[in-house]
Amino acid sequence: MHYSELWQLPIKYNIEAYAMIQILKPMISLLMFLTVLFFISTILTITTSFPIWLSTVLSLACASLAAWFTWKLVSGEKANTIAAIIGGALILGGLFFIIGFLVPMVISKDTSQGPMIGIFIAAPLGLIVGAIGGYLYASKTENAGAAGKL
Numbered sequence: 085m086h087y088s089e090l091w092q093l094p095i096k097y098n099i100e101a102y103a104m105i106q107i108l109k110p111m112i113s114l115l116m117f118l119t120v121l122f123f124i125s126t127i128l129t130i131t132t133s134f135p136i137w138l139s140t141v142l143s144l145a146c147a148s149l150a151a152w153f154t155w156k157l158v159s160g161e162k163a164n165t166i167a168a169i170i171g172g173a174l175i176l177g178g179l180f181f182i183i184g185f186l187v188p189m190v191i192s193k194d195t196s197q198g199p200m201i202g203i204f205i206a207a208p209l210g211l212i213v214g215a216i217g218g219y220l221y222a223s224k225t226e227n228a229g230a231a232g233k234l
Contacts, residue, residue, distance in 0.1 A: 109158045116154040116175055121147035123178035123207070126185070130203065150174040157221075165222040172218025173211045180210025 125143040128134055134142075153171025156163050163171065184206025188198025 105158065109155055112158055113151040113154045116178070117147045117151035119178040119182060120150040120174050123174075123181045127181070127203070127207065146174055150178065162225045163222060165219065165226075168218035168222035169215050170218070172214040172216075172221065174214070176214030176217065177207050177211035180213075181207035 121143050124146045125139060128139040128142060132139070149167075150171055153163060153167055154175065156167075157171075181202045183202070185199045185202030188195065188201050192198060
């Protein structure tokens, strides 16, 4: 159920759903912040020779953007197309990277090539799928907003 449809529920469920969303917003946003922070800082450390301070600043900026977009997404607020594309790419890219980076190390502890799946396959795939998903989300919310104005 979408956040804007809460008024249609009985009062008891309306208050419970609102309270649940208020609890979930900071938790999910923090989780996405940490996920994207790990993703970007690891990729920058492995692939570039940036100074530590620059990698940290870039990682924090990307993680903050992902957390902001997650907050808006959980709240049911509309996001413009560029923010939705970048936010979706960062969030799914980070999730795919962590899964592709850590799961092979858990499954077979003796291989040194396991994390390469996360770096070269899962993260780029997550970025592409996330960007497409962000675009579809933004176009869906824009179409719903345009239909509501008619």
